[in-house]
Amino acid sequence: MKSTPIARCRPPIWGGMMLELKAINAGYGRAQVLRDLSLRVQSGEILCLLGRNGAGKTTTMQAIMGLIPLMSGAVLLDGEDISQLPAHEVPRRGIGYIPQGRRLFNGLTVAENLEIGLMARKSGHDTLEEVLDLFPRLRERYRQRAQTLSGGEQQMLATARALCLRPKALLLDEPTEGLQPSMIEAIRQVIVKMRQTGVAILLVEQRVDAVLSVADRVAFMENGRGEAVMDAENLRRDHSIVERYVGV
Amino acid sequence: MELGPYLILASLEGAITAAVLALTAVGLSLVFGVMRVVNIAHGEFFMLGAVIAWWITGMIGGPPAVGFGVALIVAPLMVGAIAVLADMTILKRLDYDPERTIVATIGLLYIIQQLTLMSYGPDAHPVTAPFNTRLAIPWVAHGEGGWTLIWPWGLGTTSYKLAVIGAAVVVLLGVWLMMARTKIGLLMRATQQDRDMALAFGIPVERIYALVFGMGAALAALAAVLIVPIQQAHYLMGGDPLLLSFIVVIIGGLGSLPGTVVAAVLIGLSDGIISVFFSPTLAKILATLLVALVLIFRPQGLFGARGR
Numbered sequence: 404m405k406s407t408p409i410a411r412c413r414p415p416i417w418g419g420m421m422l423e424l425k426a427i428n429a430g431y432g433r434a435q436v437l438r439d440l441s442l443r444v445q446s447g448e449i450l451c452l453l454g455r456n457g458a459g460k461t462t463t464m465q466a467i468m469g470l471i472p473l474m475s476g477a478v479l480l481d482g483e484d485i486s487q488l489p490a491h492e493v494p495r496r497g498i499g500y501i502p503q504g505r506r507l508f509n510g511l512t513v514a515e516n517l518e519i520g521l522m523a524r525k526s527g528h529d530t531l532e533e534v535l536d537l538f539p540r541l542r543e544r545y546r547q548r549a550q551t552l553s554g555g556e557q558q559m560l561a562t563a564r565a566l567c568l569r570p571k572a573l574l575l576d577e578p579t580e581g582l583q584p585s586m587i588e589a590i591r592q593v594i595v596k597m598r599q600t601g602v603a604i605l606l607v608e609q610r611v612d613a614v615l616s617v618a619d620r621v622a623f624m625e626n627g628r629g630e631a632v633m634d635a636e637n638l639r640r641d642h643s644i645v646e647r648y649v650g651v
Numbered sequence: 652m653e654l655g656p657y658l659i660l661a662s663l664e665g666a667i668t669a670a671v672l673a674l675t676a677v678g679l680s681l682v683f684g685v686m687r688v689v690n691i692a693h694g695e696f697f698m699l700g701a702v703i704a705w706w707i708t709g710m711i712g713g714p715p716a717v718g719f720g721v722a723l724i725v726a727p728l729m730v731g732a733i734a735v736l737a738d739m740t741i742l743k744r745l746d747y748d749p750e751r752t753i754v755a756t757i758g759l760l761y762i763i764q765q766l767t768l769m770s771y772g773p774d775a776h777p778v779t780a781p782f783n784t785r786l787a788i789p790w791v792a793h794g795e796g797g798w799t800l801i802w803p804w805g806l807g808t809t810s811y812k813l814a815v816i817g818a819a820v821v822v823l824l825g826v827w828l829m830m831a832r833t834k835i836g837l838l839m840r841a842t843q844q845d846r847d848m849a850l851a852f853g854i855p856v857e858r859i860y861a862l863v864f865g866m867g868a869a870l871a872a873l874a875a876v877l878i879v880p881i882q883q884a885h886y887l888m889g890g891d892p893l894l895l896s897f898i899v900v901i902i903g904g905l906g907s908l909p910g911t912v913v914a915a916v917l918i919g920l921s922d923g924i925i926s927v928f929f930s931p932t933l934a935k936i937l938a939t940l941l942v943a944l945v946l947i948f949r950p951q952g953l954f955g956a957r958g959r
């Protein structure tokens with residue numbers, strides 16, 4: 404395998420909205436998982452986080468949401484340190500979270516799940532209509548309980564619930580896990596649409612091909628540490644670097 | 652007198668037990684369902700409701716209905732406030748850890764009990780019912796002239812006892828409406844389903860917990876205010892409601908409100924009937940036996956969902 408020069412990242416565009424992790428250390432109880440992890444996602448950009456199982460991708464998202472406390476470091480949204488806020492204030496600042504495994508409010512109906520998304524940032528009825536236009540299937544299932552939806556519909560609902568916040572930043576943790584190609588494509592289109600409206604998107608994904616077709620930049624992580632960050636363009640041209648970090 | 656009138660009498664007593672028990676147990680069930688913690692001090696909140704009702708009615712004086720009306724509102728609010736305080740100062744600090752919460756609420760039980768003993772004293776005190784008209788109940792008998800209505804001596808109840816049943820039904824409907832139809836109920840149900848996701852969608856879980864703990868205690872206190880004109884207030888009166896509430900909540904399915912109500916009616920009625928015909932002790936023994944059977948054959952309770 405010939406060595407490839409690691410491409411330089413695009414310089415950050417100052418002034419634009421962004422989500423930034425500054426050397427965060429975090430874990431569960433005393434077990435540290437994340438070590439000095441730094442990341443930066445610009446507004447209108449898709450940053451993809453790649454890493455093996457157990458690398459700490461989900462933990463990163465939970466740390467951003469304030470669901471696990473930071474040992475040190477900071478999470479900045481638009482320059483504001485949100486890591487000091489109580490956890491329920493984090494989404495209210497404009498972060499939509501689509502967790503791994505969907506984690507819907509299962510006993511609640513589609514309508515109620517969306518209502519909770521709307522309440523977080525006091526979004527209005529127009530937001531609901533916009534979101535339902537993105538996922539017309541949810542309109543048909545509106546009074547159905549979340550646990551009775553199909554896997555694909557559940558993922559739509561998880562995505563729709565997060566979009567109901569009108570997020571400035573969106574965290575997606577393996578949104579295409581276990582979905583058929585047409586459903587993956589639908590999710591992909593929504594992500595791209597969100598990028599166009601200027602949302603900062605942090606995407607965790609196992610399927611490298613799916614990632615490379617939408618990502619602007621790719622960040623690799625290993626054992627809770629951030630590794631190289633590269634333009635997706637370079638990876639599309641040269642696959643070998645991907646194998647180095649996520650190959651089996 | 653034949654068996655029939657006795658049965659009616661016993662069912663009526665049972666219905667009152669059931670009504671009060673349903674209120675108390677729904678409070679316990681709400682706390683367990685949403686917060687996933689067991690509140691051993693629940694019976695003491697019940698007792699506080701009765702004692703505060705006695706205290707308020709004594710202070711206000713005048714016609715019984717006025718003092719009782721005030722107590723019916725103020726006692727649950729005061730007990731609810733005490734519970735919210737306990738939640739914020741104790742349970743929150745334990746991070747709602749299930750085991751540590753059990754130990755902490757056992758401590759709370761003794762603190763409340765002893766403080767009541769020191770201030771209120773060891774005696775039982777009655778509270779006058781706001782109204783108490785005796786109502787005779789007719790019975791049909793086969794006499795010489797065919798079927799006739801008779802009014803057996805001793806078969807009767809009071810308007811207050813019927814009002815207790817009515818009030819419990821109204822409050823339970825209110826709780827159900829709140830959970831199913833209001834915004835705060837939606838937030839509580841979401842918190843119950845997935846605490847972390849509730850946080851991740853902006854629900855102030857700690858405030859919901861404090862509110863639920865306060866509401867649970869207020870329901871127990873309300874039940875006690877309703878029963879205190881029939882039963883008298885005493886600093887040790889919290890034991891039975893706690894035991895019966897646990898029985899009801901386990902039989903009904905932990906955290907299931909409809910299950911809790913059905914189980915309360917079942918246990919309350921059978922408790923009344925068995926107590927009248929046999930003995931109150933036998934009623935408790937059978938109820939406890941039923942719990943054992945439910946735990947063996949249907950651990951999720953009669954109405955609980957499997958696999959939580």
Ligand SMILES: Nc1ncnc2c1ncn2[C@@H]1O[C@H](COP(=O)(O)OP(=O)(O)OP(=O)(O)O)[C@@H](O)[C@H]1O
Nearest residue numbers: 431434436454455456457458459460461462463503
């Ligand atoms: N609740 C938890 N308590 C303790 N340790 C945990 C917990 N959740 C995850 N971990 C540990 O943290 C490490 C990182 O897990 P994480 O879920 O963040 O990995 P991941 O990169 O998302 O993996 P995957 O691709 O499988 O989803 C793992 O070693 C895991 O065992």
Ligand SMILES: [Mg+2]
Nearest residue numbers: 460461462503
């Ligand atoms: Mg993960």
